[in-house]
Amino acid sequence: MIMAEPVSSSQPQVSAPVDEDELVRDARQGNLTAYDELVKRYQERIYATLYHMTSNHEDANDLAQESFIKAFQALKSFKGGSSFYTWLYRIAVNKTINFLKQRKNRTHISLNNIDFNAEHDPDLIALISEQTPRRAAGLTELQEKLNEALMKLSESHRLVVVMHDVQGLSHEEIAEAMDCNVGTVRSRLFYARQQLQGFLADYLKPT
Amino acid sequence: MNENENNFESLRRLLALKRHETPPPGYFANFSAAVTARIRAGDARRTASVPDRLADELPWLFRLMSAFEAKPAFAGAFASALCLLLLVGIVYAERPSDIEPQPILQATLDTSPLAVATPVNLSSQPAEQTVFLSSTNPVFNSQPAGAWFASQGPTVQPVNFMLPGN
Numbered sequence: 467m468i469m470a471e472p473v474s475s476s477q478p479q480v481s482a483p484v485d486e487d488e489l490v491r492d493a494r495q496g497n498l499t500a501y502d503e504l505v506k507r508y509q510e511r512i513y514a515t516l517y518h519m520t521s522n523h524e525d526a527n528d529l530a531q532e533s534f535i536k537a538f539q540a541l542k543s544f545k546g547g548s549s550f551y552t553w554l555y556r557i558a559v560n561k562t563i564n565f566l567k568q569r570k571n572r573t574h575i576s577l578n579n580i581d582f583n584a585e586h587d588p589d590l591i592a593l594i595s596e597q598t599p600r601r602a603a604g605l606t607e608l609q610e611k612l613n614e615a616l617m618k619l620s621e622s623h624r625l626v627v628v629m630h631d632v633q634g635l636s637h638e639e640i641a642e643a644m645d646c647n648v649g650t651v652r653s654r655l656f657y658a659r660q661q662l663q664g665f666l667a668d669y670l671k672p673t
Numbered sequence: 674m675n676e677n678e679n680n681f682e683s684l685r686r687l688l689a690l691k692r693h694e695t696p697p698p699g700y701f702a703n704f705s706a707a708v709t710a711r712i713r714a715g716d717a718r719r720t721a722s723v724p725d726r727l728a729d730e731l732p733w734l735f736r737l738m739s740a741f742e743a744k745p746a747f748a749g750a751f752a753s754a755l756c757l758l759l760l761v762g763i764v765y766a767e768r769p770s771d772i773e774p775q776p777i778l779q780a781t782l783d784t785s786p787l788a789v790a791t792p793v794n795l796s797s798q799p800a801e802q803t804v805f806l807s808s809t810n811p812v813f814n815s816q817p818a819g820a821w822f823a824s825q826g827p828t829v830q831p832v833n834f835m836l837p838g839n
Contacts, residue, residue, distance in 0.1 A: 498709045505705035513704070518691055527696075534708045567742055578694040587689060608690055631684075632691045659681045662688075670683040 490550050494541045505534050508551055511633070512558050518628040519562050519621070521613040522576040529565060533558035548642060555643045563621045577613060608669060615665035623658035630655055 486507075492500035512533060517526035537554050544553055616624055625644065629635040630651075637655075641648045663670065741748040 498712060501712075502705045502709050505708050509701055509704045513696065513701075517694070517696070523696060527700075530704070531708050531711060535711055538708075538712055563739075578696050583693060587693065605690065608687065609694065612687060612690055627688070628691075631688045659684055663681065663684050666684065666687060670687060 486550055487546075490541070490544065490546075493538065494544070501538055504550065508554060509534075511551075512554065515555070515625075515628060515633060516558060516562050517578065518616070518632055519559075519624060520566065521617055522574055523578055524576055525565070529562050530558065533561050536561065552639070552642050556645065559625060559643060563625070566621050577609060611666060611669055615662055618665055619658055619661055623654050623661070626651055626654040627658045627662065631659075 486504070489500045489504050493504060509530065513526055513530045516529045516533075517523060520526050520529070533554070537557050540557070544550070616627070619627065622644070626640060629640045629643070630637070635643075637648045637651045640651045644651065741751070
């Protein structure tokens, strides 16, 4: 894993453009400061998707960095038919699916910590068993089981669940990112939820 | 769909937990710097592996390969179809022609060596014989292959080089 190195101060600073098209245009001409701004805009969303897909912080970090690097390399081929974010998302998702196929049966889970807000999330509080003496322990156990269940899904099904139920993307946005139609997204989502419900039956309260 | 959504309400709540999984503090502060540093260092060139380039330049091929990986049965069916196509091609290529092979000229069967060079008046030939002149018909030679060089009579003679003064 390659961690951060400070950006050289010799890089000419441009007046921070807000417009994404302008940033993309500048980055396409090799302006790394403009590209740095684009990375900052989307790093959290891209990382989160890759993390939820891999259930591994180190893998997600490597994949996210490589996705941004690859996007920079391929900027000349970006025609602007979709938003930069959708295009970038597609690169990251394809890279991750390739990675997961290559490392099949070598799943190594390395989970991030749960933030403090989780303990106050009403959805989660409702789910934690009343018999659990310590709430934090209940959340950790749930987190492990949830990630294990997600890793049992196929890559395409996991991706749909992550994008829709975790990240809140619409069916249309998912279809565009995955280069498939909305009907496929809906059916994959339904199937994936059914599977997850089966895997996590012990942790779900009947509705 | 609403009923389905209700059925999955409990699951949706559980999945909310994923949103609370966060990377170590300060992680994103350095992320973009790491990316640009790697780009500067030329790491970008090394990361462009062959499958990645394929995915960029030949997306249809990449999708086909992905389909093969995802569905081995599909790969098997595709390979079987290719084998069948190859087999049909071989069988078709080796099938004997319906037209009997015939000499290009009637005169080639003549034993006289000058007969081949004898000009043929095509206009005087009957229509039946004109067919023999077709250049697409195979040419058969009645002579055995060994006879081709018989007239030249190749012989092997040992060569001895004598240097002057020896």
